[in-house]
Amino acid sequence: MKRWFDLCVALLAAMLLLVPVSIVAIAVRLTSPGPALYWSDRVGRYNRIFKMPKFRSMRIDTPAVATHLLENPGQWLTPIGSFLRKSSLDELPQLWSILKGDMSFVGPRPALFNQDDLIALRTERGVHELMPGLTGWAQVNGRDELPIPQKVQLDVEYLQRRSFWFDLKILVLTARKVIARDGVSH
Template sequence: MMSCKRLLDVALSLLLLCLLSPLLLLAALAIVLESGCPVLYRQTRLGLHGEPFGMLKFRSMVQNAAAIGPYFTQTDDPRITRVGRFIRRTSIDELPQLCNVLRGEMSLVGPRPDVPAQRALYSDADWAQRCSVRPGITGLAQALYRSESTEAQRLAADLRYTREASCWLDLKILLLTLKRLSGKGGN
């Protein structure tokens, strides 16, 4: 039997993919017109139990950006395209992860999946706890801080989520994330 969380993940992901399909097509077209193909970027991330998977995003950087700079971006990173700045600011670049949710690699809500190099930032106990749930498109850290959190704040929020996870908390985080994305969330 499907859990409440998985049922919510599948139902909302399918609904969002259908409703947002015109936006997804426009984003893909804008990327192709500005910087060519590929439209999607697949990055290795660590998921449930630390298992690697290919997380999807709309490509927001120049081609071969990973060869030019680090796995993280900085303010005014020259690798980010004009379209890329817009889709990042609006979080449209994250929408292909709805496919990762449908495939069971991610959830709508959970700690954001880390790249393998970030494993070194955690103690063994914290890592095991963090990887005890599926990573999410959004999480408690994103709902509270968007991308302005420190590593310590993000870790604390992620670990808190793993201890308190429930369908109700997921709904609350989804609503807080929408509020923050709409510009009404404050800091």
């Protein structure tokens, strides 16, 4: 049922968001050199690496590490990068990953391929068995501000509580967080 929900909602969202997605892509291209999309190597279900698209919010010469590991993350942002991140518009291309089956709407956020500490903790706690999500229980409880052990604990809680209704609750809470721009760094 979860996969069917993901497919139906992702197809509907893709159709409804076609114009806004096109506008964002053009804005990214007009405000900084490089492609509109950034394809990030991410860790999926069972620790399988997949390519996850995002609208590019960072300069093309930015090191491939988690934003919080950059010394001065703001210096790497494109002119509209901060807006894209705070509004979560940079996440829209992940509808492709949902349609392809690499992601779900709800699950733990996919780790970067080089976030060894996060990957190890998730594997140890069984979270790696879940399909990663566009949003998740950790995102609505702190998003970018959470330390890794706390994030993994929330992922474990999601693993134990997962259900269609819990996913719907997380989606509603996510919409509230995005509208309020709550818990987003840079």
